[in-house]
Amino acid sequence: MKVLRAYRKPESLTDVKFRYCPGCGHGIIARLVAEVVDELGIRERTVGVAPVGCAVFVEEYFNFDMVGAAHGRVCPVATGLKRVLPDHVILGYQGDGGLAAIGLAEVVHAAARGERVTVIYVNNAVYGMTRGQMAPTTLLGQRTTTTPSGRNPRRDGFPLKVCELLAGLEGTAYMARGTVTSPRNVRTLKRYIERAIRTQMEDRGFSLVEVLSPCPSNWHMKPLEAIAWVEERMVPFYGLGEVKT
Amino acid sequence: MGERTLMKGNEVLGEAAVRAGCRFYFGYPITPQNELTAYMAKRMDEVGGVFLQSESELAAINMIYGASAAGARAMTSSSGPGISLMQEGISYLAGAELPCVIVNVMRGGPGLGNIAPSQGDYFQATRGGGHGDYRTIVLAPYRVQEMADLTTLAFYLADKYRTPVVVLVDAVLGQMMEPVEFKEPDLPPLPPKDWAVGYMMGRPKRLVTSLYLAPGALERHNLHLKEKYERIEREEVRWEGVCLEDAEVVLVAYGTSARVCLGAVMRGRSEGRRIGLLRPITLWPFPWKVLRKVAEKVKAILVVEMSLGQLMEDVRLAVEGRCPVRLLGRPGGGVPTVREVSEKVEEMSDEGVESL
Numbered sequence: 001m002k003v004l005r006a007y008r009k010p011e012s013l014t015d016v017k018f019r020y021c022p023g024c025g026h027g028i029i030a031r032l033v034a035e036v037v038d039e040l041g042i043r044e045r046t047v048g049v050a051p052v053g054c055a056v057f058v059e060e061y062f063n064f065d066m067v068g069a070a071h072g073r074v075c076p077v078a079t080g081l082k083r084v085l086p087d088h089v090i091l092g093y094q095g096d097g098g099l100a101a102i103g104l105a106e107v108v109h110a111a112a113r114g115e116r117v118t119v120i121y122v123n124n125a126v127y128g129m130t131r132g133q134m135a136p137t138t139l140l141g142q143r144t145t146t147t148p149s150g151r152n153p154r155r156d157g158f159p160l161k162v163c164e165l166l167a168g169l170e171g172t173a174y175m176a177r178g179t180v181t182s183p184r185n186v187r188t189l190k191r192y193i194e195r196a197i198r199t200q201m202e203d204r205g206f207s208l209v210e211v212l213s214p215c216p217s218n219w220h221m222k223p224l225e226a227i228a229w230v231e232e233r234m235v236p237f238y239g240l241g242e243v244k245t
Numbered sequence: 246m247g248e249r250t251l252m253k254g255n256e257v258l259g260e261a262a263v264r265a266g267c268r269f270y271f272g273y274p275i276t277p278q279n280e281l282t283a284y285m286a287k288r289m290d291e292v293g294g295v296f297l298q299s300e301s302e303l304a305a306i307n308m309i310y311g312a313s314a315a316g317a318r319a320m321t322s323s324s325g326p327g328i329s330l331m332q333e334g335i336s337y338l339a340g341a342e343l344p345c346v347i348v349n350v351m352r353g354g355p356g357l358g359n360i361a362p363s364q365g366d367y368f369q370a371t372r373g374g375g376h377g378d379y380r381t382i383v384l385a386p387y388r389v390q391e392m393a394d395l396t397t398l399a400f401y402l403a404d405k406y407r408t409p410v411v412v413l414v415d416a417v418l419g420q421m422m423e424p425v426e427f428k429e430p431d432l433p434p435l436p437p438k439d440w441a442v443g444y445m446m447g448r449p450k451r452l453v454t455s456l457y458l459a460p461g462a463l464e465r466h467n468l469h470l471k472e473k474y475e476r477i478e479r480e481e482v483r484w485e486g487v488c489l490e491d492a493e494v495v496l497v498a499y500g501t502s503a504r505v506c507l508g509a510v511m512r513g514r515s516e517g518r519r520i521g522l523l524r525p526i527t528l529w530p531f532p533w534k535v536l537r538k539v540a541e542k543v544k545a546i547l548v549v550e551m552s553l554g555q556l557m558e559d560v561r562l563a564v565e566g567r568c569p570v571r572l573l574g575r576p577g578g579g580v581p582t583v584r585e586v587s588e589k590v591e592e593m594s595d596e597g598v599e600s601l
Contacts, residue, residue, distance in 0.1 A: 044445035045445070059454055059456070066453070067454070070333055073307040073334070076304040077311035078311060079304075080312035080315070080319070081312070081442070084295075084312045084316070106303070106304055109304065
């Protein structure tokens with residue numbers, strides 16, 4: 001009997017088992033990145049940068065060279081790598097705490113320099129690893145351990161839309177926001193990731209893909225509820241699609 | 246080059262780095278090291294290297310981290326306030342065992358302080374400064390020629406031990422012009438960087454990180470680092486002694502303070518005083534053993550520093566009560582004079598060493 005293999009692990013993933021919480025979006029996103037790296041045939045000339053927080057796990061999962069950076073410092077580390085390895089693809093992988101809070105200056109300047117790197121930016125509206133504090137992306141009214149009565153704009157300010165913030169910079173060449181809530185959205189997201197990496201390979205400038213991603217553990221929801229929350233709360237606020245091409 | 250040229254200290258640091266094969270410089274402006282940044286901008290263009298003015302010292306040290314992870318010789322430079330911002334990155338570099346050279350042209354502190362010469366960052370440099378259990382090699386030149394020689398050595402030691410190396414100078418040395426000759430270094434070959442990322446070409450993936458989450462993994466890593474640091478302490482201690490053989494009072498100083506002390510030794514000797522100088526060249530590893538031996542023979546030690554007892558702490562740790570240790574410290578931009586040092590030595594002699 002002929003066996004048709006419908007699913008195989010991308011070569012760009014190691015054999016280390018994912019340790020993400022059930023229903024977490026990171027697993028899908030990491031796999032998509034690995035698939036794209038495989039399909040572009042760039043695994044052996046890709047270097048990934050993983051920071052601190054749940055985003056750090058990919059340093060074990062990706063089967064290409066990886067560098068672990070400090071919290072929020074993915075972009076300068078990626079810059080250093082790219083300047084030494086200009087013919088390589090440099091892939092940053094950051095969460096919203098690292099990118100939009102502590103590393104915001106770094107991402108803005110990497111973008112303004114038009115640094116030829118690609119950042120996959122996972123926005124789950126909360127700090128995951130540290131157990132659910134308010135992130136710069138936390139929605140108004142959203143309850144977290146540090147906004148127990150909900151994010152109040154008078155006290156906590158407003159959520160940050162990173163794609164739109166960076167899109168105005170001349171150095172950015174590709175900005176898109178996708179999500180992982182349905183097979184269709186996953187396919188679209190994969191296309192964004194591929195375009196972002198191609199943007200780097202074509203030497204066009206800084207590229208970033210933001211992913212609206214569920215965090216059931218810290219949202220205190222079941223996985224399906226978390227997916228619904230992304231659709232019903234995050235997508236209307238942040239919007240989906242290519243912001244800059 | 247093989248010939249002597251007149252150059253400013255800050256620029257010599259840059260030229261020596263370029264000659265050591267450094268092709269990646271990342272930095273942020275701060276006085277009193279700006280000549281170095283400007284020099285690197287010009288020179289990196291000439292040699293096809295990369296000069297990048299970062300948005301902050303935080304970014305600069307992390308660009309170094311990336312460049313070093315890819316196997317390149319990389320350097321940054323700054324002064325106290327900027328070096329403070331770099332401490333996070335230095336800790337990560339030490340943890341991930343990445344080589345690099347960090348120049349600190351010290352200015353007055355704490356806080357914004359001033360832009361005058363100082364040695365107030367001694368603790369910061371020799372105690373690590375960032376979080377966690379680590380050390381950085383600290384080289385302290387005292388004249389422009391040595392700034393060239395030690396910068397060459399800094400890159401070598403960084404690669405040899407896979408560790409950040411700090412070149413610690415003060416604003417006087419940075420701004421000073423002296424003749425310098427860039428010598429061809431005669432150093433043993435280094436092992437290949439078989440840990441650097443990029444160009445996989447069939448080999449398994451490499452991971453450069455300071456994260457060790459598995460139970461016991463970080464303790465093992467720290468013990469591995471300790472072993473490395475102990476090797477550095479055995480093999481890399483550098484110091485210079487002047488008139489130590491028969492000295493009754495020994496001055497201990499580095500950098501600009503050591504230049505002043507050299508003058509005081511000359512003056513003292515011409516007046517028949519038995520005075521000597523011990524000048525640590527590596528501030529870490531500190532010349533503990535030699536200082537201990539000196540302490541057994543002399544009547545007293547005078548530490549001269551442009552800070553208030555930071556170097557003296559290491560001297561006391563080395564001396565362990567074998568002889569009295571006194572301090573002549575000038576903080577916040579004050580530079581000790583030969584007269585001050587001489588008078589302090591006289592005062593110590595007059596007091597009678599027994600009472601010291």
